[in-house]
Every structure is written in C-alpha cells, then in structure tokens.
Amino acid sequence: MAHLFSPLKIKNVEFKNRIVVSPMCEYSSTDGFANDWHLVHLGAMATGGAGLIITEATAVSPEGRITFADLGIWKDEHLPKLKQIVDFIEQQGCVAGIQLAHAGRKASHTQPWAGGKQIPSDQENGWKTVAPSSIPFKEGTEAPLELDEAGIAKIKADFKAAAQRAIEAGFKVAELHGAHGYLFHQFLSPLSNQRTDEYGGSFENRIRLLLEVTETVQEVWPADYPLFVRISAIDWTEGGWTPEESVRLAAILKDKGVDLIDCSTGGNVIAKIPVGAGYQVQFAEQIKKETGILTGAVGMITNAKQANDIIQTGKADMVFIAREFLRDPHFPLRAAHKLGQEVKWPEQYERAKWH
Numbered sequence: 001m002a003h004l005f006s007p008l009k010i011k012n013v014e015f016k017n018r019i020v021v022s023p024m025c026e027y028s029s030t031d032g033f034a035n036d037w038h039l040v041h042l043g044a045m046a047t048g049g050a051g052l053i054i055t056e057a058t059a060v061s062p063e064g065r066i067t068f069a070d071l072g073i074w075k076d077e078h079l080p081k082l083k084q085i086v087d088f089i090e091q092q093g094c095v096a097g098i099q100l101a102h103a104g105r106k107a108s109h110t111q112p113w114a115g116g117k118q119i120p121s122d123q124e125n126g127w128k129t130v131a132p133s134s135i136p137f138k139e140g141t142e143a144p145l146e147l148d149e150a151g152i153a154k155i156k157a158d159f160k161a162a163a164q165r166a167i168e169a170g171f172k173v174a175e176l177h178g179a180h181g182y183l184f185h186q187f188l189s190p191l192s193n194q195r196t197d198e199y200g201g202s203f204e205n206r207i208r209l210l211l212e213v214t215e216t217v218q219e220v221w222p223a224d225y226p227l228f229v230r231i232s233a234i235d236w237t238e239g240g241w242t243p244e245e246s247v248r249l250a251a252i253l254k255d256k257g258v259d260l261i262d263c264s265t266g267g268n269v270i271a272k273i274p275v276g277a278g279y280q281v282q283f284a285e286q287i288k289k290e291t292g293i294l295t296g297a298v299g300m301i302t303n304a305k306q307a308n309d310i311i312q313t314g315k316a317d318m319v320f321i322a323r324e325f326l327r328d329p330h331f332p333l334r335a336a337h338k339l340g341q342e343v344k345w346p347e348q349y350e351r352a353k354w355h
C-alpha cells in the first residue's frame with residue numbers, strides 16, 4: 001500500500017489516509033456564520049478523498065477574527081450550520097477538524113481581495129486589536145492594546161467555550177492556531193512579546209499562554225479525540241522564535257497530551273522566506289525526530305509522489321495541503337491513481353474512476 005494511503009489512528013479517531021486539508025480562510029462569513037460556501041467548499045474536498053479536513057481559522061471571539069468575514073464559533077447560533085458541514089464530511093468517510101484561532105494584533109483587516117489592509121478601530125468593520133505587547137505588526141498600522149490579566153483570562157475562557165461548542169458541532173479534531181503571527185505566536189516570539197510579567201521574557205514565560213490554553217481546552221476536549229497545535233517553527237528573522245525553541249515546545253506539548261504538531265513557519269514579522277517545494281518539511285522532520293511526537297508537514301506539497309515520499313521516509317505522519325486542494329478538490333483520488341493505489345470513490349462518481 002502506498003504510504004500516503006495507509007490509515008492512521010490517533011487516540012480513538014481513525015483517518016483513512018495521511019492527507020489533510022490544511023486550514024484555509026475563506027473570508028466568506030457574516031457575523032461568524034458558516035454558510036453554503038463552506039458546505040460546498042469543504043464538502044467537495046471530502047468527496048475528493050481527504051482523510052481529514054480542518055476548517056479555516058475559526059475565531060473564538062469577534063475580536064479574534066482576521067477580518068470581519070471570518071468564520072467563528074463564539075456563540076451557540078453558529079453550531080447548526082457547522083454541524084451540517086461536519087455531518088456531510090463524515091458521510092464521505094472523512095474526519096472533520098476545526099482550527100481554533102485568535103488573530104491578536106493581526107485582526108481587524110480587510111479580505112485579501114480587498115487589499116488585506118488593517119481597518120482602523122474607529123472605522124466600520126474595524127476594532128481595537130489586542131496582543132502581548134503594544135507593538136504593531138508593521139509600520140503604519142495601529143498599535144494593539146497590551147492584554148492585561150482580565151484580557152488573558154478572557155482568551156482562555158473563549159478557547160474553552162469554543163472547544164466545547166466544537167464538540168457539540170461534531171468535530172473530532174481540534175487544532176490550536178499557534179502559527180503565522182497570530183495571537184499565540186505573538187506570545188511565543190520575542191519580536192512581538194516584550195512583556196515583563198510571567199507571560200514574557202524567558203522561554204517558559206513566552207510559551208505560558210499557549211500551555212494554559214491547551215490545558216483549559218483539555219478540560220472540555222474529550223481525552224480520546226486528537227488535539228493538534230499548529231506552530232511556526234521559525235520566524236526567519238534574527239532574534240526571533242527558533243527551531244530549537246519549537247522542539248522544546250513540542251516536547252512539552254507532547255507531555256501535556258497534544259497529539260500532533262503541524263509545522264508551518266513565519267508570519268509574525270515581515271521576513272525573507274526561502275519558499276520552494278516542501279520548504280518546511282525539514283521542521284516537521286526535526287520535531288518528529290527530536291521529540292517523538294507526530295508531526296504534520298505543510299507548504300508547497302503539490303504532487304502525489306512528493307507527498308508519499310514524506311510519509312514513506314518518516315519525515316512526517318500527515319501531509320497538510322492547502323492550495324493544491326483549491327486547484328483540485330479531488331487531489332487524493334488523483335494521487336491514488338498516480339500511485340496505483342486502489343481507494344474507494346464516492347459511488348456517484350465511480351463511472352469516472354478509470355476513464
């Protein structure tokens with residue numbers, strides 16, 4: 001059997017293959033609600049044979065959204081449509097996961113197709129952002145408010161409530177978004193965290209919020225369901241978060257019962273990133289080798305052989321694929337064909353399987 005299509009069981013959840021739809025913001029919600037766009041978009045990739053689909057960054061609070069059009073899970077009214085989407089995904093033999101997110105200082109923006117610019121807090125669809133320190137993401141943007149004790153307590157409570165709702169919606173995997181310069185990454189990196197309290201300074205202090213949120217989520221997240229954490233393994237900037245710190249963090253998260261580290265990079269500061277085929281796989285490999293935790297590789301993984309090699313050579317346990325799924329929502333079915341692997345197609349599509 002092609003390694004890419006070997007099943008994987010994490011805790012009590014079984015994935016039919018190693019192919020994950022990486023979280024992808026659609027910026028298509030009103031007031032955080034999922035709608036038919038999300039059903040069709042995610043549904044197509046479920047019919048396309050993915051083993052796990054993780055929703056886009058799903059905001060745990062309105063102020064945690066990147067844009068006013070982000071998906072959210074901060075109120076019970078969000079659940080019925082999410083549940084419909086989860087049910088459809090599961091009917092296709094795929095597992096539904098949710099990425100729980102807070103954008104911190106990178107919140108209050110317009111959608112990429114509207115320029116992806118920060119909306120000042122006094123303008124329509126804008127709000128005051130929060131962060132570990134009052135340092136703007138880039139020049140010319142409004143500085144965020146430094147989170148105080150009550151603000152940090154609210155972050156923890158929001159993630160806990162969101163995780164509880166995610167279970168009610170039927171999700172079986174939760175991924176905490178600790179990457180791409182969003183709130184947790186802002187705490188991890190000394191470039192964005194200059195606090196002098198117990199949440200800043202030393203490595204132990206900078207990882208504290210992510211660990212506390214992990215523990216808070218675990219109070220409600222079932223012990224037999226997988227919990228993933230996405231990190232940016234490197235800031236690609238002198239003085240920033242490093243791969244060595246990522247390894248240390250992964251080992252601690254493993255001890256706490258986190259199942260998989262989804263290894264992305266960058267996003268916290270403007271940096272020169274050496275983008276190329278599979279350019280982040282090395283971090284998934286390093287973290288897996290040095291800690292023994294399961295890892296996910298992501299970034300410029302675009303073809304069947306490349307994806308299969310990553311699994312076969314033990315560099316990672318799952319491959320997270322984003323843009324290739326937008327080009328071809330049925331990527332796994334085509335990948336199986338290329339690797340000579342028999343897989344079940346949806347019955348409705350069987351007449352297209354070979355010719």
Ligand SMILES: Cc1cc2nc3c(=O)[nH]c(=O)nc-3n(C[C@H](O)[C@H](O)[C@H](O)COP(=O)(O)O)c2cc1C
Pocket residue numbers: 022023024025026055056057099177179180230264298299300301320321322323324
């Ligand atoms: C349209 C789009 C939206 C994205 N939104 C998210 C997101 O919500 N959360 C996240 O962690 N990464 C997000 N990403 C990053 C992807 O998950 C992935 O890490 C990145 O695109 C690299 O993988 P790829 O080369 O397969 O596209 C997004 C990427 C794209 C293209």
